[in-house]
Amino acid sequence: AAGVIQSPRHLIKEKRETATLKCYPIPRHDTVYWYQQGPGQDPQFLISFYEKMQSDKGSIPDRFSAQQFSDYHSELNMSSLELGDSALYFCASSPDGRNYGYTFGSGTRLTVV
């Protein structure tokens, strides 16, 4: 069965650089969520999209932005990277139904040096 695809798997950036993380949801899933998991931390909600529109916003820094495209894939853009942005970034997708949990991707590990 198709899963949530995230790319790249690993990314190393220097401080003040820019990074773009991509997420491809399961086919026919119209909702995408982004989570950030710092070392030893629980996942923290960043932002979500439903039908290409932002549906909710969590603890996402102003330096980050995201969007969902017409094919439902989503990109998380991170600028002016800081050392504290080093984390595992998960994308999850969900169909338009409240009885479902999310299906998570394997994550992108971002290391800022």
Place this chain on the structure above:
Amino acid sequence: AQSVAQPEDQVNVAEGNPLTVKCTYSVSGNPYLFWYVQYPNRGLQFLLKYITGDNLVKGSYGFEAEFNKSQTSFHLKKPSALVSDSALYFCAVRVPVNRDDKIIFGKGTRLHILP
């Protein structure tokens, strides 16, 4: 505010013994409750969920969880632990009150199964 509490940072269980990973929640309305497992350097994997119906929910890998409304708990259980069950377990809650719902995670409990 919605919240999920996992009171134990770590649980150690001998292989073959029953295991319990505790979770309590605080939400308004009827919660949807989930357990996810995370293996090292891996994504979050769905284990089981409670939406409605039978309070005892069975999930993947022989895990089950019991929804207790009066105690606002959703403890994860397994009758006989395996070494391969060693991982990080997250309890989560979702309150679908509107289009903007999302899952809130507990802090996680690290489960060590001792051979």
